[in-house]
């Protein structure tokens with residue numbers, strides 16, 4: 001579904017990605033793990049049309065994303081849940097969700113959008129209870145659920161998440177990752193960027209490890225979880241077999 005070949009991304013003269021290749025098949029949940037500054041967000045920004053300077057190839061459903069701006073990327077079927085959520089604090093929960101369906105509403109898909117609003121409310125019942133609450137007054141975990149819900153309102157074929165566990169309590173993280181695993185079981189294709197490597201690998205089909213702009217390891221998530229190098233560098237002391 002998504003195929004990236006030899007991707008190089010630049011911030012001025014700095015090369016943040018130095019020739020990254022990866023692929024995501026239909027229905028897969030793939031995770032990208034790596035330490036701070038390894039280039040994870042840069043990769044997502046390139047996919048989502050937010051990087052100005054890149055070389056290489058990014059293809060989605062066999063079409064090149066070269067030159068595609070963010071609205072075109074959403075239209076092609078990719079939705080991003082950005083790092084730090086970036087919801088609209090002064091708007092209600094419902095308005096935030098409807099903004100995710102903005103292009104669909106303009107296309108006149110009113111009924112389908114209403115069905116999806118119901119689907120998101122079922123997925124995250126806490127949002128249903130708070131439809132009229134201002135998004136800025138939600139807890140961190142609720143805001144993350146809202147950000148995921150908003151991305152789903154675009155009816156993506158590929159959902160891309162940038163560190164959804166950031167700053168959240170372990171129980172909330174578990175709840176969010178379980179929801180991603182459910183969405184994957186229902187057939188959604190997912191690219192999950194996470195610093196919480198163990199939790200991500202536990203729900204993923206496959207994983208890639210990024211280090212200073214290069215993929216240094218890749219494989220089945222189950223294999224990466226027991227890989228000595230991954231355990232040492234990414235799973236921390238509290239890792240238990």
Ligand code: ATP
Nearest residue numbers: 011014016034035036037038039040041042043195
């Ligand atoms: P984190 O987990 O901390 O979010 P990351 O893996 O997402 O890190 P990136 O944000 O992609 O890493 O950054 C990759 C490299 O590119 C870093 O060295 C960073 O300093 C650099 N970089 C990122 N954004 C810019 C920018 N706007 N201008 C210049 N350099 C940048």
